[in-house]
């Protein structure tokens with residue numbers, strides 16, 4: 161049987177990479193303009209381009225944005241995302257430069273060997289190795305460490321999330337679609353599912369982790385500050401998939417545990 165987190169590591173990395181590539185393709189170069197890194201560009205055309213970035217960048221903030229991290233795992237993912245955006249931007253610039261040079265070359269022949277082995281294989285391979293190493297390093301940092309961190313449960317079923325966490329008297333209580341955790345402390349989520357594969361995701365706290373029937377994945381997270389964090393199922397799991405939203409309530413651990421009565425699962429319910 162796979163060790164806890166083994167399967168999840170691959171899931172996290174795959175999602176991080178795919179999300180990064182997709183968002184990089186969608187936002188570059190507009191993101192750089194709006195973040196003021198290439199403000200030497202002058203002229204009305206560039207102003208129009210910068211203005212066009214505004215609606216795109218509106219998606220960079222908000223409760224479900226990976227670019228508004230509120231915990232160490234989410235910060236690592238955001239850092240990887242920015243690294244991939246910058247890297248893909250530089251490679252795009254390189255390819256466009258080579259394309260321009262080829263068009264201006266007027267048919268003069270050059271050695272193909274250096275291009276194929278140097279740029280085609282060497283450069284591409286180096287970029288992929290660096291990105292793979294970076295994503296593995298970040299994925300490793302997200303694994304549960306086997307220490308005495310608080311453990312909570314997340315059980316996915318069509319179409320709700322059932323959470324288990326310490327209640328006001330310290331005993332475990334089950335809630336539906338709301339998870340209560342102390343802010344500023346690392347905690348591990350034991351994630352599993354009842355029927356089909358779902359995926360636990362709180363974008364502001366960390367990456368995605370699959371919820372698999374008959375298997376338990378551990379996911380280490382932390383919320384830096386008290387607040388309300390939005391979560392959702394990130395794996396299409398059937399016709400009610402869009403209903404599988406949930407809330408993470410991070411409370412001040414120096415104060416009382418909040419009242420959970422509105423979210424408790426009735427004992428009469430199967």
Ligand SMILES: [Cu+2]
Nearest residue numbers: 393395397401
């Ligand atoms: Cu789903």
